Amino acid sequence: MQEAIAKADTLIEALGWIRRFRDKVTVIKLGGSLLEHPELLLHVLIDIVFMETVGMRPVVVHGGGAAISRAMDAAGIVPRFIQGRRYTDDRSLEIVERVLGYELNEWLAARIEELGGRAMNLNFRTTNVLFGERITLTDEHGEAVDLGHVGQLTRVDRAVIDNLCYAGQVPVIPSLCLGPNGEKLNVNADTAAMAVAQALGAEKLVFLSDVSGVLLDRDDPHTLVHSLNASEARRLIQDGVVGGGMIPKVEACIETLSKGVRKIHIIDGRIRHSLLLEVYTTSGIGTEIVLE
Numbered sequence: 001m002q003e004a005i006a007k008a009d010t011l012i013e014a015l016g017w018i019r020r021f022r023d024k025v026t027v028i029k030l031g032g033s034l035l036e037h038p039e040l041l042l043h044v045l046i047d048i049v050f051m052e053t054v055g056m057r058p059v060v061v062h063g064g065g066a067a068i069s070r071a072m073d074a075a076g077i078v079p080r081f082i083q084g085r086r087y088t089d090d091r092s093l094e095i096v097e098r099v100l101g102y103e104l105n106e107w108l109a110a111r112i113e114e115l116g117g118r119a120m121n122l123n124f125r126t127t128n129v130l131f132g133e134r135i136t137l138t139d140e141h142g143e144a145v146d147l148g149h150v151g152q153l154t155r156v157d158r159a160v161i162d163n164l165c166y167a168g169q170v171p172v173i174p175s176l177c178l179g180p181n182g183e184k185l186n187v188n189a190d191t192a193a194m195a196v197a198q199a200l201g202a203e204k205l206v207f208l209s210d211v212s213g214v215l216l217d218r219d220d221p222h223t224l225v226h227s228l229n230a231s232e233a234r235r236l237i238q239d240g241v242v243g244g245g246m247i248p249k250v251e252a253c254i255e256t257l258s259k260g261v262r263k264i265h266i267i268d269g270r271i272r273h274s275l276l277l278e279v280y281t282t283s284g285i286g287t288e289i290v291l292e
Contacts, residue, residue, distance in 0.1 A: 014280040021279065022055035024203035025165065029193035030062040031209035034269040035104065042115075044208060045108070047275035048170060049117035056279075057165040060119075060172045061196050062108060063189030064100040071095045083137050088148040088186045096186050097124065097176065105174040112170055119170040122160070124184065129157040130177035130192060132185055151177050151185025153192060156199035190249065194256045203262050206278065207249070208269035213287030214250070216241055228289050230254045250289070257291040264289045 028048065034041055051058045065086075072079055072095055080087035088096060101123045112119035122129050132151040136144050164171045173196065175189035190207070197205040214236065216223035228236070233250050236242045242250055253264045267278045267286030278284045 013282065014276075017280045018054045018056075021203060023057065025057045025059060025197075025200045026051065026204040026206060026279070027059045027061060027193055027197040027200065027202045028206045028208060028275070029189060030060060030108075031189070031207070031269065033066065033210045034208055035062065035064060036066050037270070040270050040272075042111075043272050044269055044275055045111050045115055045117075047273055049112060049115050050276060051279070052117055052168065052170055058170050059161060059165065059196060059200065059202075060108065060170060061175065061189060061193040062100075062104065062172070063175050064104045065189075067099050067104060068096055071099045082145055082147060085137070085147055085150060085188070086186065088150050090149070093149040093184060093186065097184060100186075101125075101174045101176050105172055109170075109172045112172070117170055118168055119172055120164050121172045123174055124176070124178075127157075127160055128176075128178055129160050129171075129173060130175075130187065130195075131155040131157070131179075132177040132187060133179055134183070134185060149183065149185050151179060151187050153177055153187060153195040156196055158199045161196070161200060190252065194252060194261075197261045198256060198259045201260050204265060204279070205253075205256065205261050205263075206265045206267065206275065208267060208275065210268065210270055211246070211266065212268040212271075212285070213266045214242060214246065218243075225287050226284055228287060229292050230257060230289070231292070233289055253289050254291075257289065262290070 048058050069079060077091055105121045105123045109119040109121035130153055132153040135147060135150055135152040139145050161171050175187045175192040177185050177187050179185050212221055212224055214225045216225060233254055237247055265278050265286050265288050267274050271285060274285055278286050
């Protein structure tokens with residue numbers, strides 16, 4: 001009986017959050033590392049089906065770096081990275097389009113449907129919703145650095161995504177876009193998720209990966225910071241508490257908040273039902289970042 005009562009208490013705690021976030025858009029970015037573990041991904045997809053069932057409007061944006069690297073290795077293509085970004089030549093683009101744009105994208109949508117939800121994969125074979133232009137970096141001498149078929153987003157087709165959400169479907173979007181002349185471009189999945197969240201005016205943007213959030217001590221998980229505002233986040237960067245690859249992610253989160261997204265969450269997708277625990281409990285399990 002006590003166990004049953006505890007379950008009821010959990011449902012009551014979730015009720016307030018369910019009511020608060022009904023009809024609100026939450027953009028969920030699935031990291032490539034999570035996609036490599038089907039048993040962990042299963043619980044995330046169940047969470048997404050639950051969210052849609054109780055009235056939220058989840059939108060999935062995904063990458064697929066590990067699967068792409070395996071396919072390139074099988075094809076005998078040695079990956080090139082320039083300033084941390086994957087160089088995408090013609091052969092590489094064919095693999096990225098096939099693995100990320102079709103195989104992973106369609107598999108994710110199919111799995112959501114198998115779990116009782118409704119989903120629509122949005123790729124070049126169905127309906128593309130991401131548009132952009134080729135990106136060029138500069139080196140230490142100020143010279144242009146070509147990344148091949150790599151793009152940055154300039155427009156998101158909000159109407160298509162909104163219509164699917166209103167119809168009770170989960171849009172599943174790969175991090176690929178079309179250029180102004182119909183050129184297919186590879187896009188960083190984090191920045192794609194941010195652009196989609198901004199375009200939709202999302203209530204939440206959730207990054208699911210293999211990190212638990214912002215830690216005051218990177219070697220001690222008990223130092224997890226559950227909530228930060230933009231000023232506090234900047235101070236942690238300045239003090240060196242936030243370092244390495246987390247710096248550009250947190251900086252990009254702050255910029256995204258300034259463009260209309262209400263909250264951004266960084267959570268560990270390896271924890272069972274981490275998405276529900278973050279959204280529907282008072283304490284959460286990761287780090288939430290708000291503007292002020």
